[in-house]
Amino acid sequence: MTTLALTDGFVLTPGFAVEKRDVLVDADAGDIVEVGSDLGADADDTLDASDGLVIPGLVNAHSHAAMTLLRGYADDKPLDAWLREDVWPIEATLRGSDVRAGAELAMVEMIRSGVTAVGDMYFHVGDIVDVVDRSGMRARVGHGVVTVGKDDDDAQADLDESFHVAEKFDGAADGRVRTAVMPHSLTTVDEELLDEAAERSREAGIPLHFHLNETPAEVDPIVDEAGERPSAYADDRGLLRPDTWAAHGVHTDESEIHLLADRGVTVVHCPASNMKLASGMAPVQEMLDAGVNVALGTDGAASNNDLDVFGEMRDAAMVGKLAADDASAVSAESALRMATENGANALGFDSGRIEPGRNADLAVVDLDVPHLTPHHDLVSHLVYAARGSDVRHTVCDGRVLMDDRDVVAFDEGEVRERAQEAASGAVDRAER
Numbered sequence: 001m002t003t004l005a006l007t008d009g010f011v012l013t014p015g016f017a018v019e020k021r022d023v024l025v026d027a028d029a030g031d032i033v034e035v036g037s038d039l040g041a042d043a044d045d046t047l048d049a050s051d052g053l054v055i056p057g058l059v060n061a062h063s064h065a066a067m068t069l070l071r072g073y074a075d076d077k078p079l080d081a082w083l084r085e086d087v088w089p090i091e092a093t094l095r096g097s098d099v100r101a102g103a104e105l106a107m108v109e110m111i112r113s114g115v116t117a118v119g120d121m122y123f124h125v126g127d128i129v130d131v132v133d134r135s136g137m138r139a140r141v142g143h144g145v146v147t148v149g150k151d152d153d154d155a156q157a158d159l160d161e162s163f164h165v166a167e168k169f170d171g172a173a174d175g176r177v178r179t180a181v182m183p184h185s186l187t188t189v190d191e192e193l194l195d196e197a198a199e200r201s202r203e204a205g206i207p208l209h210f211h212l213n214e215t216p217a218e219v220d221p222i223v224d225e226a227g228e229r230p231s232a233y234a235d236d237r238g239l240l241r242p243d244t245w246a247a248h249g250v251h252t253d254e255s256e257i258h259l260l261a262d263r264g265v266t267v268v269h270c271p272a273s274n275m276k277l278a279s280g281m282a283p284v285q286e287m288l289d290a291g292v293n294v295a296l297g298t299d300g301a302a303s304n305n306d307l308d309v310f311g312e313m314r315d316a317a318m319v320g321k322l323a324a325d326d327a328s329a330v331s332a333e334s335a336l337r338m339a340t341e342n343g344a345n346a347l348g349f350d351s352g353r354i355e356p357g358r359n360a361d362l363a364v365v366d367l368d369v370p371h372l373t374p375h376h377d378l379v380s381h382l383v384y385a386a387r388g389s390d391v392r393h394t395v396c397d398g399r400v401l402m403d404d405r406d407v408v409a410f411d412e413g414e415v416r417e418r419a420q421e422a423a424s425g426a427v428d429r430a431e432r
């Protein structure tokens with residue numbers, strides 16, 4: 001066994017106590033071996049965590065990583081206009097190499113801010129899987145299916161591609177890549193194909209991921225045409241299961257919240273995207289009270305405009321209070337739980353808690369900075385005061401992905417250059 005010890009730091013326990021401890025990791029198996037004292041002396045390698053807080057690697061449970069290429073390309077519009085007028089036209093020009101360049105930029109950004117796992121819906125998934133593999137991160141990926149505006153054959157081919165991708169890449173990158181079938185939303189995929197997605201994925205044991213109730217425009221047509229709330233409509237299709245995680249859930253009424261809780265569905269709250277697109281405020285505290293597993297996601301960088309899950313925790317706590325008109329709603333603890341354990345549960349990873357036997361997915365936050373002083377309550381600091389740039393080391397599956405702010409697998413200058421070129425090329429093609 002090759003071991004790595006994170007030494008001399010404070011450690012966030014599963015109960016969110018903070019204790020001065022070392023963390024010993026089996027770098028071959030990728031697991032946490034022990035949390036205790038003086039574990040550095042016999043370890044093969046050490047990572048200095050002094051003046052730092054070791055936390056579980058953060059989980060970005062809903063993103064479109066390659067949309068880093070579209071950061072700042074189109075802003076200040078609501079979802080529908082933004083997608084139809086700007087995003088979808090330029091996405092139609094993206095090639096595999098572009099998606100690869102955007103995904104590289106995303107992985108660098110996430111590793112720099114302590115994210116070790118991501119749930120990603122996009123296309124050219126093979127390129128994304130290659131980047132995840134090289135980055136050392138963990139991901140649950142899938143091909144996003146959109147059938148509106150397609151003839152029957154093309155629509156079926158798109159759904160078939162989602163299954164093909166899910167089957168082909170599951171277990172890639174030494175098991176760090178898992179997959180799901182990903183119909184884009186209840187209004188952008190035909191009803192018969194939603195039925196088929198649910199049935200085939202259930203038979204094959206493949207999880208499901210889709211956008212749910214993000215805007216009124218995603219709710220009203222279903223209520224008008226099917227005569228029921230979207231979550232009930234999804235349930236009728238067989239889409240609500242314990243291995244389903246749905247993004248947004250903004251316009252979700254009480255009956256839907258109880259249905260989602262009952263079916264064991266995770267809702268991924270994406271507060272920054274919801275604010276930027278003025279989609280609305282999700283009833284997060286109500287969902288938590290009802291027992292829904294609520295996780296956090298950045299959504300794509302074009303609607304955020306970064307991939308910093310620290311920002312998502314802060315936004316979730318802040319907006320959660322506004323939405324509930326209650327300063328005690330969506331506490332720091334709740335937000336931190338959403339970004340760690342709940343996100344790992346959503347994606348089906350054995351991460352999100354620092355305890356022996358779990359995946360060694362960790363981040364070390366530098367506490368030795370003015371904006372994290374004094375140390376009354378470090379959980380409060382993680383949610384209300386810390387930033388992604390406070391992360392000093394990132395470890396995933398027992399491997400060091402960032403060492404003293406140096407991202408190991410990538411040359412950041414080259415990554416940024418490739419992303420800039422891919423983005424400029426896409427804009428040229430879109431505007432030609």
Ligand SMILES: CSC[C@H]1O[C@@H](n2cnc3c(O)ncnc32)[C@H](O)[C@@H]1O
Pocket residue numbers: 064079083087088091121122123143144145146184211214273299300303
């Ligand atoms: C077909 S791959 C995924 C698809 O989703 C688009 N997208 C990005 N952000 C959002 C959002 O907030 N709601 C719905 N769809 C979104 C992305 O541009 C891709 O086309």
Ligand SMILES: [Zn+2]
Pocket residue numbers: 062063064211247299300
């Ligand atoms: Zn999304």
